Amino acid sequence: MPLVSAEQAVPFILKLQFTAAVRYEHYSDFGGIATPKLGLIYDPIEDVEFKSTWGRSYKAPTLFQEYQPSSAYLFPAATLGATGYPPTRPHCF
Numbered sequence: 001m002p003l004v005s006a007e008q009a010v011p012f013i014l015k016l017q018f019t020a021a022v023r024y025e026h027y028s029d030f031g032g033i034a035t036p037k038l039g040l041i042y043d044p045i046e047d048v049e050f051k052s053t054w055g056r057s058y059k060a061p062t063l064f065q066e067y068q069p070s071s072a073y074l075f076p077a078a079t080l081g082a083t084g085y086p087p088t089r090p091h092c093f
Contacts, residue, residue, distance in 0.1 A: 015043035025058065029066070033058045 004016040019039035026032040037055035044050075 012044045013042070014045065015041065015049075017041040019053075027060055030060060 001018050001020075002015070003018055004010050004013045006014045017040070019037075019041075021037045022034055023037075024032060024034045035056045035058055037053065039051070039053040042050045042052075
C-alpha cells in the first residue's frame, strides 16, 4: 500500500510503502497457525532506498521428531561432585 509518493512532494520522502501478508496453515496433528509478514520501503532521496521486513515462521516437526522417544540419564550425585548427599542419590539431566 503506497502511503506517500513522489507526486505528493513531501520533503525527504519520495516513496513510502507498507506491505502486509498473513499465511494460515492447518495441520491435522498440530492444529492451525497464522504466520504474519510486514514490510516497509522508504525512499528519502533518489538513488537511496531503505527496505525492512519482519515475519514469523513455523515449521511442523518431522516424523522423526514427532515419534522420537524421550530419555533421561541418571547419575549418582557424588559422581558429579555434589557433597552432602547420600552417594546413591541420583541426579537427573
